[in-house]
Amino acid sequence: MIEIEGIGRRFNTRDGGSFEALKDVSFSVKDKEFFSIIGPSGCGKTTLLKMVAGLVKPTAGRIDIDGQTVIGPGEDRAMVFQQFVLLPWADILTNVGFGLELRGMSRKESREAAKPYLEQVGLTRFAEHYPHELSGGMQQRVGLARALAVGPDILLMDEPFGALDAQTRQLMQEDLMRLWEVEQTTVIFVTHSMDEAAYLSDRVLVMDTHPGRVREILDVPLPRPREESTRRSPVFNELTSHMWHELRGMMGDPTLPAPE
Amino acid sequence: MRSMSAKNRNRVLSIIGLAVGLAIWEVIGRLELSPAFPPVTAVIGAITEVWTSARFLDALRESLISIAIALPPSLIFGIGVGLLVGRYRPVEWALDPLINTFLSLPLVALIPVLFLIFGLGRGSILATIVIYTFFIVVVNTAAGVRTTDPQIVEMATSFGAGEQQVMRRVVLPSALPLMYAGVRIATGRAIRAVIIAEQVIGLIGLGGLVQRLGGAFAVEQLYAVILFIGLFGLVSMEAVTAVERRALPWVIAPEDTEPAFQGA
Ligand SMILES: Nc1ncnc2c1ncn2[C@@H]1O[C@H](COP(=O)(O)OP(=O)(O)OP(=O)(O)O)[C@@H](O)[C@H]1O
Numbered sequence: 102m103i104e105i106e107g108i109g110r111r112f113n114t115r116d117g118g119s120f121e122a123l124k125d126v127s128f129s130v131k132d133k134e135f136f137s138i139i140g141p142s143g144c145g146k147t148t149l150l151k152m153v154a155g156l157v158k159p160t161a162g163r164i165d166i167d168g169q170t171v172i173g174p175g176e177d178r179a180m181v182f183q184q185f186v187l188l189p190w191a192d193i194l195t196n197v198g199f200g201l202e203l204r205g206m207s208r209k210e211s212r213e214a215a216k217p218y219l220e221q222v223g224l225t226r227f228a229e230h231y232p233h234e235l236s237g238g239m240q241q242r243v244g245l246a247r248a249l250a251v252g253p254d255i256l257l258m259d260e261p262f263g264a265l266d267a268q269t270r271q272l273m274q275e276d277l278m279r280l281w282e283v284e285q286t287t288v289i290f291v292t293h294s295m296d297e298a299a300y301l302s303d304r305v306l307v308m309d310t311h312p313g314r315v316r317e318i319l320d321v322p323l324p325r326p327r328e329e330s331t332r333r334s335p336v337f338n339e340l341t342s343h344m345w346h347e348l349r350g351m352m353g354d355p356t357l358p359a360p361e
Numbered sequence: 362m363r364s365m366s367a368k369n370r371n372r373v374l375s376i377i378g379l380a381v382g383l384a385i386w387e388v389i390g391r392l393e394l395s396p397a398f399p400p401v402t403a404v405i406g407a408i409t410e411v412w413t414s415a416r417f418l419d420a421l422r423e424s425l426i427s428i429a430i431a432l433p434p435s436l437i438f439g440i441g442v443g444l445l446v447g448r449y450r451p452v453e454w455a456l457d458p459l460i461n462t463f464l465s466l467p468l469v470a471l472i473p474v475l476f477l478i479f480g481l482g483r484g485s486i487l488a489t490i491v492i493y494t495f496f497i498v499v500v501n502t503a504a505g506v507r508t509t510d511p512q513i514v515e516m517a518t519s520f521g522a523g524e525q526q527v528m529r530r531v532v533l534p535s536a537l538p539l540m541y542a543g544v545r546i547a548t549g550r551a552i553r554a555v556i557i558a559e560q561v562i563g564l565i566g567l568g569g570l571v572q573r574l575g576g577a578f579a580v581e582q583l584y585a586v587i588l589f590i591g592l593f594g595l596v597s598m599e600a601v602t603a604v605e606r607r608a609l610p611w612v613i614a615p616e617d618t619e620p621a622f623q624g625a
């Protein structure tokens with residue numbers, strides 16, 4: 102269980118003042134839950150996720166994971182990044198094993214241990230290729246395999262499919278669903294896409310901006326496993342139009358795609 | 362990206378350029394305008410004789426020994442200091458004035474000072490090689506460190522990497538291409554340095570040989586030695602590039618990595 106209690110974050114601005122990015126954010130995420138965060142650009146989603154990852158310190162409040170306050174990165178968490186962030190100088194297998202290598206395995210051991218995860222994302226035959234030889238979708242599969250390889254209880258994903266085209270994105274969502282059902286991890290998933298949030302999640306946190314706050318937390322009463330047809334169900338459409346209504350109300354952000 | 366045929370055309374042009382140059386040299390030599398320009402054929406004739414002479418081989422060995430003693434530690438310390446300068450701001454602030462001074466000074470002006478300190482012997486030659494190579498490696502390594510993608514550092518940190526692991530697993534590999542560029546340039550400069558320093562002493566090494574041949578007006582032999590030095594520099598730098606290609610397979614064309622600073 103992840104408990105976020107009264108989290109706030111201020112950043113110093115260039116003119117010597119300070120800027121409140123997040124204010125009094127509280128919610129909790131249950132074990133094995135798929136929890137999405139959606140909100141206008143700049144509302145503090147990345148900052149919030151990095152706090153759970155232990156990369157950014159809150160200036161108010163605290164985050165507890167299973168009763169332990171987060172003070173830095175930990176072995177129970179792994180992150181997937183929007184820009185994939187692979188090592189350009191290492192082949193794919195070494196990239197997938199990189200988290201394990203940082204946690205004490207030798208290069209040889211980590212490469213060996215990485216193999217099943219590379220297989221899970223269907224890239225076994227690219228084991229000895231370099232990242233620049235792979236498409237964006239394939240690179241993000243590597244990013245995902247790298248995170249899964251460390252066996253995290255909590256997967257933190259910051260707009261992982263944001264840099265991909267629409268078709269690839271949809272395929273990746275379906276793959277992620279499959280993997281998540283097998284791996285049984287808690288997922289916190291930041292996205293700009295209402296469809297994505299509705300399709301993947303158990304619950305969706307809609308954030309308000311200036312400063313970033315909790316606006317509402319929506320339950321997603323869609324049956325699992327989610328299928329292609331899920332996207333056409335009335336509940337799905339109701340949810341996405343509700344989110345669209347909420348987000349549009351906050352700000353006319355042109356980067357938010359309207360639901361189809 | 363240049364196509365293969367363009368590359369071939371460039372090669373043909375280089376050969377034509379070289380041939381024309383040599384032809385002009387030959388003509389000037391035949392005209393006997395100046396004792397400084399013997400015909401190129403005479404120089405080529407002197408090459409086999411000079412390059413196999415005991416005097417030349419002794420000189421070459423002397424020069425190589427100086428490079429072998431001074432260059433590796435200079436490179437290693439240069440890389441070490443460069444990593445620190447590139448990563449830690451206080452170190453950068455502390456060393457920047459010193460490094461910049463050495464990079465902008467005409468180093469030839471420092472050679473008499475080195476000879477005052479180290480005397481007329483190998484010590485001064487070694488010191489010359491060091492000042493010609495150390496700072497170049499430092500700035501290029503530091504520039505390489507600064508190319509590190511902060512997102513990769515953050516990624517590694519999220520997987521639990523501490524500063525040491527970040528240094529070893531992220532910063533060092535990120536710095537490699539420019540670091541190698543620095544090593545390549547330093548290798549060329551080490552050869553220059555050893556010749557210049559030996560010329561001052563005038564007795565040992567290839568520099569000494571150049572000095573003595575010049576003094577004796579043995580122009581053909583002099584050119585044979587100079588040609589060797591030029592070729593040697595080229596081959597050494599090519600060798601570094603070859604190692605670089607093998608070590609950095611993800612960099613598509615290492616010779617395209619422009620060094621941050623070539624030096625004066
Ligand atoms: N290190 C920092 N220093 C100063 N300001 C920051 C820093 N990190 C984030 N901010 C500010 O905090 C706010 C929230 O940023 P954050 O990146 O968390 O937003 P986001 O919701 O992820 O936006 P997007 O949807 O565009 O990714 C922004 O206004 C941003 O400019």
Ligand SMILES: [Mg+2]
Nearest residue numbers: 146147148259
């Ligand atoms: Mg963000």
